[in-house]
Amino acid sequence: MQILEAQTLKKSYPVKGQAVLAVRDVSLNIAAGEVLAFLGLNGAGKTTTIKMIAGLILPDAGWVRIAGRNPHQDAKALRSLGAVLEGNRNLYWRLTAAENLEYFGVLRGLSRRVARQRGQTLLERFELTEKRTTVVQALSRGMQQKLAIAVSLIHDPQLLLLDEPTLGLDVEATQTVKTLVREIAAEGRAILLTTHQLDIAEELSDRVAIINQGKIVAEEPTAELIRQFSGTAYTVELEAELDGDRLQKIEAIGAVVQAHTVIVRDPALLYHVLDILKPLPLVKVEKDRANLTDIFLTLTQAYPQT
Amino acid sequence: MTELFLAELRRSWIQLLRYSTEAIAGIVIITVVFYGLFLSTQYIAGPNLQFGERLDSVIVGYVLWTLAVFIMTDIAGNLQREAQTGTLEQLFISPYSATQVFLTRAIASLTIQLTLLASILGLIMLLTGSRLSFPLAVLPAFITVLLGAYGLAFVMGSLSLLLKQVQQLLGIFQFALLFLLAVPSESWTGSLKLLGLLLPMAPGAGLLRQVMAQGQPLEPIPLLLAMVNGALYLTFGLVIFRLAERETKRRGKLGGY
Ligand SMILES: Nc1ncnc2c1ncn2[C@@H]1O[C@H](COP(=O)(O)OP(=O)(O)O)[C@@H](O)[C@H]1O
Numbered sequence: 001m002q003i004l005e006a007q008t009l010k011k012s013y014p015v016k017g018q019a020v021l022a023v024r025d026v027s028l029n030i031a032a033g034e035v036l037a038f039l040g041l042n043g044a045g046k047t048t049t050i051k052m053i054a055g056l057i058l059p060d061a062g063w064v065r066i067a068g069r070n071p072h073q074d075a076k077a078l079r080s081l082g083a084v085l086e087g088n089r090n091l092y093w094r095l096t097a098a099e100n101l102e103y104f105g106v107l108r109g110l111s112r113r114v115a116r117q118r119g120q121t122l123l124e125r126f127e128l129t130e131k132r133t134t135v136v137q138a139l140s141r142g143m144q145q146k147l148a149i150a151v152s153l154i155h156d157p158q159l160l161l162l163d164e165p166t167l168g169l170d171v172e173a174t175q176t177v178k179t180l181v182r183e184i185a186a187e188g189r190a191i192l193l194t195t196h197q198l199d200i201a202e203e204l205s206d207r208v209a210i211i212n213q214g215k216i217v218a219e220e221p222t223a224e225l226i227r228q229f230s231g232t233a234y235t236v237e238l239e240a241e242l243d244g245d246r247l248q249k250i251e252a253i254g255a256v257v258q259a260h261t262v263i264v265r266d267p268a269l270l271y272h273v274l275d276i277l278k279p280l281p282l283v284k285v286e287k288d289r290a291n292l293t294d295i296f297l298t299l300t301q302a303y304p305q306t
Numbered sequence: 307m308t309e310l311f312l313a314e315l316r317r318s319w320i321q322l323l324r325y326s327t328e329a330i331a332g333i334v335i336i337t338v339v340f341y342g343l344f345l346s347t348q349y350i351a352g353p354n355l356q357f358g359e360r361l362d363s364v365i366v367g368y369v370l371w372t373l374a375v376f377i378m379t380d381i382a383g384n385l386q387r388e389a390q391t392g393t394l395e396q397l398f399i400s401p402y403s404a405t406q407v408f409l410t411r412a413i414a415s416l417t418i419q420l421t422l423l424a425s426i427l428g429l430i431m432l433l434t435g436s437r438l439s440f441p442l443a444v445l446p447a448f449i450t451v452l453l454g455a456y457g458l459a460f461v462m463g464s465l466s467l468l469l470k471q472v473q474q475l476l477g478i479f480q481f482a483l484l485f486l487l488a489v490p491s492e493s494w495t496g497s498l499k500l501l502g503l504l505l506p507m508a509p510g511a512g513l514l515r516q517v518m519a520q521g522q523p524l525e526p527i528p529l530l531l532a533m534v535n536g537a538l539y540l541t542f543g544l545v546i547f548r549l550a551e552r553e554t555k556r557r558g559k560l561g562g563y
Pocket residue numbers: 013014015022040041042043044045046047048049557558559562
């Protein structure tokens with residue numbers, strides 16, 4: 001089931017009297033249980049898109065549906081939405097963890113009783129129970145971010161928007177946030193996540209959308225995108241350096257030898273090479289695999305400034 | 307709505323108590339001002355004047371002005387503070403509309419403010435042995451003034467959304483407010499009388515003066531006119547605020563202060 005549908009969203013901002021297009025015809029769909037990583041350089045239009053989805057910025061054209069409802073017209077749509085916005089604290093610093101959960105629960109339409117119960121459950125689940133009576137101000141940055149995510153889930157929304165959720169977190173806190181995102185998606189929520197950290201996107205996402213200069217330049221299942229950009233070459237790693245005879249034979253069929261490793265460009269030759277190497281001990285045989293960082297750089301540079 | 311009101315009341319109250327230096331500073335200032343008022347009216351009034359009536363109307367006038375200033379700057383100040391602390395946009399991602407949220411907040415903080423004022427006044431009366439008579443008949447007139455104040459609060463909130471920096475405007479507004487509350491529109495005649503009816507809060511403030519200072523009974527027709535005045539200004543404020551909210555969302559400037 002599609003939880004989020006966004007169709008041809010457009011937004012331009014006036015800059016020095018001229019309209020500058022920040023988002024051009026962005027369409028996104030996310031199904032229940034799916035994590036979509038939304039990637040782009042600074043200023044590519046990610047936050048603008050997220051805020052148009054959340055009803056915080058009015059699009060010039062296009063439409064948004066959250067669980068079938070338009071957040072710009074129907075306030076009920078916002079019951080299905082939770083968001084942790086970029087660079088914001090998203091919490092009351094003078095209130096404790098438990099008080100924040102309770103307040104935002106009521107603000108999202110729950111009764112106080114339900115808000116408290118759910119707050120309690122979330123504190124336990126996010127391992128914040130010990131900090132329930134600590135004011136947010138006194139929490140570490142990592143715990144604040146965990147709490148912000150907990151608060152965004154207080155009303156059990158189907159869609160969660162996370163704008164740069166790991167920005168400014170240390171390694172451990174980043175790991176915690178990653179684990180949480182996975183768990184939250186496994187509960188059947190749809191998650192839209194923007195991040196600079198491409199390794200995180202690669203690990204977490206089911207699909208990737210890459211935005212450049214306000215336009216989506218790629219949108220694919222993560223594994224599919226990586227497969228497309230991966231080479232066909234194989235690398236064979238040996239325990240010891242190659243001796244003269246085998247070295248000559250292998251170079252003769254067109255493979256490249258660099259000390260302990262043999263690079264086979266043409267996959268048809270792989271078993272040929274392995275025959276020649278037999279019975280030398282191998283460390284590993286590996287197919288080239290692109291990572292998201294390379295793909296991202298390739299795609300964003302292929303569409304330069306217009 | 308009741309749930310939200312109680313949640314806002316708890317939130318404001320907790321924040322007030324937890325950072326009690328601000329609360330205490332506020333209470334000390336109010337107490338000193340009131341105490342000063344009590345003393346000076348006693349001094350000015352002297353033993354020959356009918357002290358009671360004068361003191362009552364001075365105190366009521368002052369309470370009214372502080373409350374109106376408090377209400378009027380509440381929403382704009384709230385918007386600005388929330389933007390700085392990074393919670394403003396979360397308020398707009400709510401099934402409650404922004405007008406509902408901010409009106410509820412403003413009423414919750416007024417409740418707290420009234421409680422503080424009442425306790426302070428009570429304390430001073432206890433200490434000085436003075437008596438304030440607060441005829442219940444002033445209550446309806448008082449409410450009409452509050453309605454107008456909330457209307458203006460939403461107008462100020464709209465300006466704050468659109469222009470972001472409104473401190474100076476708020477300062478100027480406090481004096482405009484003093485004029486509106488002090489202008490003796492109840493004694494105007496002819497076309498001026500009509501103008502008096504149209505000015506925000508002025509009809510209600512006039513009624514209050516008549517009842518408190520001159521001891522006249524509350525007339526139904528002027529009260530009705532004051533009610534209509536208050537209701538219209540509140541409606542006007544709410545409409546303007548909705549428009550400003552939409553325009554701000556169009557500009558993409560909701561969180562950017
Ligand atoms: N309120 C605004 N007014 C004018 N320009 C804006 C506003 N918000 C964003 N922009 C511009 O729009 C572009 C996209 O910004 P943004 O959506 O924040 O990108 P990202 O989140 O991908 O870094 C940028 O060039 C930014 O400068």
